[in-house]
Amino acid sequence: MKSLQEQQPTQQIQDKKFEYLVENYKEICYNIKDSKSKYRDAEDNIRIMAVTKTVDPMLINFAIDQGIDLLGENRVQEFLSKKDLYKPCEVQFIGHLQTNKVKYIINDVSQIQSVDSFKLAAEIDRQAKKNKKTMDILIEVNIGDELSKSGISKNDVLELAKRISELENVRINGLMAIPPINADDCIYGNLQELFKEIGQKKLNRINMNVLSVGMSGDYKKAVQYGSNLVRIGTKLFGARKYLEV
Ligand SMILES: *Cc1c(COP(=O)(O)O)cnc(C)c1O
Numbered sequence: 748m749k750s751l752q753e754q755q756p757t758q759q760i761q762d763k764k765f766e767y768l769v770e771n772y773k774e775i776c777y778n779i780k781d782s783k784s785k786y787r788d789a790e791d792n793i794r795i796m797a798v799t800k801t802v803d804p805m806l807i808n809f810a811i812d813q814g815i816d817l818l819g820e821n822r823v824q825e826f827l828s829k830k831d832l833y834k835p836c837e838v839q840f841i842g843h844l845q846t847n848k849v850k851y852i853i854n855d856v857s858q859i860q861s862v863d864s865f866k867l868a869a870e871i872d873r874q875a876k877k878n879k880k881t882m883d884i885l886i887e888v889n890i891g892d893e894l895s896k897s898g899i900s901k902n903d904v905l906e907l908a909k910r911i912s913e914l915e916n917v918r919i920n921g922l923m924a925i926p927p928i929n930a931d932d933c934i935y936g937n938l939q940e941l942f943k944e945i946g947q948k949k950l951n952r953i954n955m956n957v958l959s960v961g962m963s964g965d966y967k968k969a970v971q972y973g974s975n976l977v978r979i980g981t982k983l984f985g986a987r988k989y990l991e992v
Contacts, residue, residue, distance in 0.1 A: 765809045771983050772813050775966070779977070782970040793970055796839065798962075798980035800825065801987040804832035810983065811836050819978050820856070823848045830855055841923070841959075841978060843897050846870040858883040860923040860959055863899045868911040875916035883920040885959055886911075890938045891927035898924065901941050908945065912952040921957030926965065935960070935972035942973060 779793055787793075797810050798819040807818065811834045818833070820826040821842030830838070839858040846867055852859075853874040862868050862884045875882040886908055889898030899907055908919055922942050926934050938960060946955030961969025963982035970977065981987065 765806055767985065768806065768810060768983065769813055771985075772810070772815070775979060775982060778967050779970055782967045786971040787973075792975060794976045796841075796959075796976060796978045797983055798841065798978050799829070799984075800842075800980065802980075802984045804829050806984060808832075808834045815983075817976075819860075819980075820852075823851050826855070827851060849874045853878055853880075853882065858885065858920060858957075860885040861887045861897065862911070863887045863889075863897055863907075865907060865910050868914060868917055872914035872916045881916050881918050883918050884911075885921045885923040885957055886919065888922050888924045888938065888941065890924040890934055891930055893927055896925060901937065904941060905945060908953050909950065912950065919953045921955050921959065923957075923959040925962070926960065926969075928964070930965075932968070932972070935968060939973040 775795060779795070783791060783793060794817055795815065796817045796819040797807065797815045798821070799807050800821045807829075816837060818836055818838045819841040820838055823844070826838075826840075838856050839860055840852055840856045841860045844852075844859065844861055844867060849867070849870045853871070859871060859882060862871070863886065868884065871882050871884060886904055887898040888901055888904055889896050890901060892900060904922070911917060911919055922938070924938050926938070939958070942955050942958045945953065957976055958974050959976040959978065960972075960974045961967075961977035963979055966974070966977040966979060966982075
C-alpha cells in the first residue's frame with residue numbers, strides 16, 4: 748500500500764498525459780452549444796455519451812472527472828472486464844447484443860439502445876422481470892437501409908414498437924440510429940420525422956424521449972436534426988487502439 752503522498756505525484760503525471768481529453772471535451776461542448784444555438788430551442792438538453800470501446804478505464808475515469816456522466820458500452824465481454832474499475836457513472840449499452848448475453852448486463856446498465864427485434868426485447872423483458880426491474884430501451888433504426896448494419900427498417904419501427912409495448916418489464920424510450928457515413932441531410936431529417944410522428948401518436952407505453960444519433964463525425968449535424976444524445980468515442984478519447992471486430 749502506498750501512502751497518500753506517494754500516490755499524488757503519480758496522479759499528476761497521469762493527468763498531464765490525459766490533458767488532450769480536456770481540450771477535446773471542451774471542443775465537443777462548444778460545437779454542441781453552437782449547433783444548438785442555431786437550430787434548437789434553448790431549453791433542449793443534449794447529453795454527451797462517452798463511448799468506451801478499447802479505452803483504458805483510467806482514461807475513462809479521467810473523463811468522468813471532467814464531467815462526463817454517461818458511458819456507452821459496445822461489447823459485453825469488454826464491459827464486464829472493465830466495469831468494476833469505473834468510478835460511479837451511468838452506463839448504457841449501445842452495441843449489438845446477443846439474447847444469451849442480456850443476463851450479464853441487465854443490472855449494470857440503465858438503458859439498452861440497440862434493440863432491433865422482438866426476440867431481443869422479449870429476452871430483456873424476461874431478465875428484467877427476474878431482477879424485479881423495468882429496463883429502458885431504444886429501438887435501433889437502420890435509417891440508411893444499409894445491408895451491413897443492424898437496426899430495423901424505418902417502415903417497420905412502429906409495428907415493432909407496438910409489439911414490444913405489450914411487454915411489461917421493458918419501457919420504450921426512443922430511437923437510436925447510425926446514419927451512413929457522409930449521409931445526406933435528408934436521412935437525418937427522415938429520422939427526426941419518424942421520431943416526432945411516433946411521439947405524436949401518444950401510444951400506450953411508447954415514449955419518444957430520447958433520439959440517440961450522432962458520433963464523432965456527424966454530431967453537429969445530428970444536433971441540428973433533433974438529436975438529444977450524441978455518442979462520442981474518437982473525438983473524445985482519440986483514435987482507438989485496435990481494430991473493431
Ligand atoms: C463506436 C461507436 C460510437 C462512437 O464512434 P466514434 O466515431 O468513435 O465517435 C457511437 N455509437 C456506436 C453504436 C458505436 O459503436
